Amino acid sequence: MFKDFTDPNRAEQDGWRGYVVDQGWAGFNAEEHETWDILYQRQTKLLEGRIVSPFFDGLAALGLGEGGIPELMGLNRRLHPLTGWRCVAVAGLVPDAAFFAMLAQRVFPIGNFIRSRAQLDYLEEPDCFHDIYGHVPMLAHRGLADAMARFAAEGCRAIAAGRGDAVARLYWHTVEFGLAREEGELRILGAGLASSFGEAAKSLEDPGIERRRFTVEAAAATPYRHDAMQPLYLVADSLDEAVEALATAAL
Incomplete structure (x- = not known):
C-alpha cells in the first residue's frame, strides 16, 4: 500500500527536524493555480529542442501539465513506483546538511508557495514551480535518480x-545549472x-556567456x-x- 510521505509528522523520525510542513494545497487560490499553468505552458514551449530529452519523458509520466499546482500525494503516487523518490513540502530553503540527508533517502523538498505574477521571469528563492517543474521530471529518469541518491550520501559525508x-558546487554545476550535449547539440540539464524563462535560452545562445x-x-x-x-556554465x-x-564522485 502506498504511504503518504508528505505527512509532516514523519519529519522527526526521518531526522529532518522542523523542515517538512504540510503543502497546504487546498489553500492555493485560483490565481496561483493559473500562475502555474502560465509558467508550465510557456516554459514547455520554450524548452522544445533546448533540454535533454528525458525531461519531456518525465513531464509526461508524471502528468505535470494536467492543470494547476500538483498535489504532492498524487505526484508521489506516480513518481515513487518509477525510481523510489518522493516529494515533501518545506517552507523555504533547507540547510545543506539536511538537504543532502533528504536526497540520500530519495526525498526531494518542494517549496509550499508559488511566485507572484510580477516574478514570472526570474525568482531568486526557489518556489514550487522551480522545485517540481525543474527537478522532478528528471527524478523519473532511473539513471539520474540513482546517481542523485548516491551523490547525496557522499555529500553528507563530505x-x-x-x-x-x-558538494554544493558540483550539485550546482550539474543538477541546478549544468548543460550537456545530446546528439551533438548543446542542451539544458539543470x-x-x-x-527559468529568462535564463534558459540565454544559457545556450548568448555569445557573451562562458x-x-x-x-x-x-x-x-x-x-x-x-x-x-x-556568467559561466559547465558543459558535460x-x-x-x-x-x-x-x-562516482569522491569529494
Missing part, C-alpha cells in the same frame, strides 16, 4: 568532513535553467552566483557523463 563547498567543459574537478572548484543569472559531453560523475 559536509560532515568540512568539504561542503565542493533544473535552475529548466524552470561555457567550459565539465569535469568533476572543475565543478568542485568553480564558484557560482546564487543571486543573479550565471552527455547526460550519461553527468550521471556517471554524480554517481
Whole structure:
C-alpha cells in the first residue's frame, strides 16, 4: 500500500527536524493555480529542442501539465513506483546538511508557495514551480535518480568532513545549472535553467556567456552566483557523463 510521505509528522523520525510542513494545497487560490499553468505552458514551449530529452519523458509520466499546482500525494503516487523518490513540502530553503540527508533517502523538498505574477521571469528563492517543474521530471529518469541518491550520501559525508563547498558546487554545476550535449547539440540539464524563462535560452545562445567543459574537478572548484543569472556554465559531453560523475564522485 502506498504511504503518504508528505505527512509532516514523519519529519522527526526521518531526522529532518522542523523542515517538512504540510503543502497546504487546498489553500492555493485560483490565481496561483493559473500562475502555474502560465509558467508550465510557456516554459514547455520554450524548452522544445533546448533540454535533454528525458525531461519531456518525465513531464509526461508524471502528468505535470494536467492543470494547476500538483498535489504532492498524487505526484508521489506516480513518481515513487518509477525510481523510489518522493516529494515533501518545506517552507523555504533547507540547510545543506539536511538537504543532502533528504536526497540520500530519495526525498526531494518542494517549496509550499508559488511566485507572484510580477516574478514570472526570474525568482531568486526557489518556489514550487522551480522545485517540481525543474527537478522532478528528471527524478523519473532511473539513471539520474540513482546517481542523485548516491551523490547525496557522499555529500553528507563530505559536509560532515568540512568539504561542503565542493558538494554544493558540483550539485550546482550539474543538477541546478549544468548543460550537456545530446546528439551533438548543446542542451539544458539543470533544473535552475529548466524552470527559468529568462535564463534558459540565454544559457545556450548568448555569445557573451562562458561555457567550459565539465569535469568533476572543475565543478568542485568553480564558484557560482546564487543571486543573479550565471556568467559561466559547465558543459558535460552527455547526460550519461553527468550521471556517471554524480554517481562516482569522491569529494
